[in-house]
Amino acid sequence: GQNIDQPTEMTATEGAIVQINCTYQTSGFNGLFWYQQHAGEAPTFLSYNVLDGLEEKGRFSSFLSRSKGYSYLLLKELQMKDSASYLCAVRPNTGKLIFGQGTTLQVKP
């Protein structure tokens, strides 16, 4: 079967750094995606990792370890607008994205 796990909720302080973890067990692996979703809105694409290592994109970075079935999304210099759900999604051998349950991040002043 396919399984993707993320923490349900996280809280962090404005200006700080937060790391959102994602572990997965899938039939094959063809990439891992991170999306941001604000309440009432559609998910927006943040990052894609298919090789091991860290991909940096401004304040957001995403890391992948295929051998460990593990990824994290790192958000630096947190802003209030970063309060949202963060969805981890994996593309297994089927080629279709499978989503985790999402992590709701609350940024406090």
Next chain:
Amino acid sequence: SAVISQKPSRDICQRGTSLTIQCQVDSQVTMMFWYRQQPGQSLTLIATANQGSEATYESGFVIDKFPISRPNLTFSTLTVSNMSPEDSSIYLCSDRVNYNEQFFGPGTRLTVL
């Protein structure tokens, strides 16, 4: 990225009726998908919309309940048939332009009374 639009953005429907949701992409895309997001939940893939042939449905979803059309590379429709309150959800169209990018439309928020 291809810009995705959906119509309607929201609707309130009566039990037993059907609703057709339209998805338009502003450029040709290789793959289009339909997802459902139930209240407080993450996204679940309903089906892959195949251009010129029948859609490929995921486990738990059937063509009679969710008929899908994709007449060309930029347009698709999803119909939610014989609706019940359990079908209240957000329905999202998604496209894959490149292998490393997949985008979502704004969603259609459906409430069934």
